[in-house]
Amino acid sequence: MDESKTTEESAQPESGPSTERDDLRFSELQEALKRALAREGEALVTIYVGALYVLQQVANPDRLALASHNFRELLDKILRVRADVRETTVSLKPKVMNLRQDWDSAGKATSCLKGEDSWTGDIDEHLGGFLRKVRHFFKWFDQHYPTQRQEIADGLQGFDRIGLPLPSVLEELNVDYWEKIRTFFVSVAHHGRTVDDQEFARWQYACERFLVERLQPPTFQHHAELDNLIQEAETHDS
Numbered sequence: 001m002d003e004s005k006t007t008e009e010s011a012q013p014e015s016g017p018s019t020e021r022d023d024l025r026f027s028e029l030q031e032a033l034k035r036a037l038a039r040e041g042e043a044l045v046t047i048y049v050g051a052l053y054v055l056q057q058v059a060n061p062d063r064l065a066l067a068s069h070n071f072r073e074l075l076d077k078i079l080r081v082r083a084d085v086r087e088t089t090v091s092l093k094p095k096v097m098n099l100r101q102d103w104d105s106a107g108k109a110t111s112c113l114k115g116e117d118s119w120t121g122d123i124d125e126h127l128g129g130f131l132r133k134v135r136h137f138f139k140w141f142d143q144h145y146p147t148q149r150q151e152i153a154d155g156l157q158g159f160d161r162i163g164l165p166l167p168s169v170l171e172e173l174n175v176d177y178w179e180k181i182r183t184f185f186v187s188v189a190h191h192g193r194t195v196d197d198q199e200f201a202r203w204q205y206a207c208e209r210f211l212v213e214r215l216q217p218p219t220f221q222h223h224a225e226l227d228n229l230i231q232e233a234e235t236h237d238s
Helices: 028-040 042-055 063-082 092-109 125-144 148-158 168-189 197-215 223-237
Strands: none
Touching: 028 042, 028 063, 028 197, 042 063, 063 168, 063 197, 092 125, 148 168, 168 197
16 A cells, blocks of 8 residues: 555545446346337436346345335336326415415304304305305316326326227226335335345336336237228128
8 A cells, every 4th residue: 555645545445436337138028118118208218227227236235125216206207208297387375275264254254153163054145155165176176186096097098199098997997006016116115115036026027017018009000900990890880
């Protein structure tokens, strides 16, 4: 060791971090998913391939949790790729404050309220007017703040280039499938669930297959072929 170096300098590594990467082999399914994600945006490919690189670091004791972060991020972002994401232009807080003022006004004017919590008699015009405002508020809320399950359903429908909604029963199954996959990765990422490589691989495969089937569904080679089949069917029926 060079004695002229200080103790602090000696503690530093002789070189920076390695820029070399071990070869990463992709399965046919993973190659298909990479191609499908590339058509949607390179950022999605980066997230996905990043997870695969982490998984190959067998000496890293936290690699499953780190890879789970990327898979969860991929699931969250892909929903918005083809979904019709509506921007909320009106903040929720002013709406709630206005409703609170209407409540205070109705409470002072109505004859149905006795004391602080005692309600009696028929609904008068003051209370009735407030109840109508509550109904309008929740209609507005449902339009601008859909439930998480509805957002997932809308996002999954966005994968379909034709855009036809599934029957509600099948749509619910799709949402359940998506949520179970995401819940698994979230629990592993937050160290709330201990899994081995084999179990993780099964969930990883389920996620990759689910995405490929929706991002790259099998289609007819040419729309003309489909048109011909429809015409033949109509001719046969007639």
